Amino acid sequence: MNIKDVARIAGVGISTVSRVINNTGIVSKATRDKVLSVVEQYNYVPNNNARNLKATQSRNIALMVKGITNPFFSNMIKEIERQVDLRGYPFMIYHVEDGTNEINAAIQLVQEKNLCGIIFMGGTYDHSEEKFRRLNIPCVLTTITAQEVDPSIFSSVIIDDLKEAYKATKYLISLGHTAIAFMAKSPFLNETTGNRRFLGYIKALEESSIPYDPQLVEDCEYSASSGFSATRRLLNKGRGVTALFAAADTIAIGAAKAVLTAGLSIPDDISIIGFDGIEMAEYYHPSLDTISQPANEIALSSVSLLFDLITGQSVNQHIVFDAVLIKRGSCKNPGMKRVF
Amino acid sequence: MNIKDVARIAGVGISTVSRVINNTGIVSKATRDKVLSVVEQYNYVPNNNARNLKATQSRNIALMVKGITNPFFSNMIKEIERQVDLRGYPFMIYHVEDGTNEINAAIQLVQEKNLCGIIFMGGTYDHSEEKFRRLNIPCVLTTITAQEVDPSIFSSVIIDDLKEAYKATKYLISLGHTAIAFMAKSPFLNETTGNRRFLGYIKALEESSIPYDPQLVEDCEYSASSGFSATRRLLNKGRGVTALFAAADTIAIGAAKAVLTAGLSIPDDISIIGFDGIEMAEYYHPSLDTISQPANEIALSSVSLLFDLITGQSVNQHIVFDAVLIKRGSCKNPGMKRVF
DNA sequence: TTGTAAGCGTTATCAA
């Protein structure tokens, strides 16, 4: 079933069918009805490939997600999809494997699928300007940004990872902790989210003249199991840790399990604070403190920035949201020092 | 940059370029190298729209997910993507809003994007045969099936929800529980996963001559917050519940939180068992018993069935995996009856 | 071994 068939059956010309379908140009009511009834009856759906081929510029929008298993992203994905849908643009989600370069993947995609806009979620900050230029379509970075790239060629919606991590660490310090462990993915790899949060942690320590102990930093994946093993390793080192700052709630949950399994109490023996603000951290027992990102606002703004760009209503912008320190009782002042 | 440009710059014909790109037909080494160097230098990427348009049948594969926020799906999505990628087929993920019909959405998609295969994940069992016929491409249902449809026109990879729920309930009964609550999404709506699991619950009760009390069944979303409220409602009813069977781990986690928040102990006061086998249930404290689905095998089989269909290597099949009852200590024999 | 040319299903231009 193609436009030709519809035209033939309806007894009209091809372009008339096209005009009816796209609501473009003037068509008499009689002709329009005739065409529509055929379309209806035969379940005709225009072929997008042909459309895009013709159109040079399509309306396809893609979301490239790095780390789709991170529950923090799930709700954002859903909201982004909803928002794009609302505006009537075709939308697709692409998952990028850890270790593949999302921009490279995107460059392929833009040409292959004829995208008119793209949102990147997750990943690193270390993209080259040349790649961005080659992308050459409106582009919003969500939860990440690009340090080395001319800010006028992309938009971004983020929180200030460094500042928020600083806030979390400061909070622990203000409670009286000095032996504070830090867990994140790739904390020592420049321009990653983990690194930004690590820098915030370091800054807070320095400001309070607490010497930085590299033994207290663990590199781990964004998962409970990884947080669990990392915390085990930490506890086994016997550095008298009294507080754990996990740069993701998933890690914090694994960490909490390791602490509880070791027969220690949260927060009496060890305080824990996470990052992100996922539901599970709230429903953990004990509920875990966290730095909660405004996921919904981030999603909404990302889409709205993208459409401003697509419709040419504004130039590239960079929005930085504040995250909120949520206290649920998993942190308190350190009790007696213990030796692990 | 299109194939014409490449041909012109390389000083060859269009079809030669096509032959080089697609590794089809015989091309002399010299010509091939010349073409490839131009492709390389100008970053030429063939336009997929044109390809698909020509091809009638493309290689695009889509995954339609209903309930992308369910962490049980996350790893499966990742694995499915990986498997499709491995086979070198373009892959895209589509999220279907709760409340929209995924088959309708798919019918659109098949024509628009020229799909050659589709996997459905999540959703309900109640699809009409007519819709499936209209789909008219290889199609695998994952974690769901279609009761009313000729099984020779689709494949499926599932667990036996009824049997596994029966297993869970039986387990609780074998421990001595009789006041067993059940929580699921839409337990009373025919042909949903929640309903299948509900029927297993009922079957186990009947078999043990435990009268069914509708007050002990709660309808809730697949989320911790929803499980939390549902459990609150349950406890407030004062029916002396001693065990909770949550038809999803996310629900079980919310339920556990409600129990613990009420000052009760798991499993001393209340036993809890979940369903699915997500990581968080293991790292909850206490770790939660569950019926664990072989998510990875399900993902692998789904893709492999789909490709068998696409390549015509086999006809539609229906695979039923066994799930495993994992005991982590959140269930024990009921202690003294309490009145809540 | 290579090139020419005819579509694939649309949209848009132009003439009727």
Next chain:
DNA sequence: TTGATAACGCTTACAA
């Protein structure tokens, strides 16, 4: 208000 018709970028006979 309509209907031919020329692209869009590609693949694939078929010819050379």
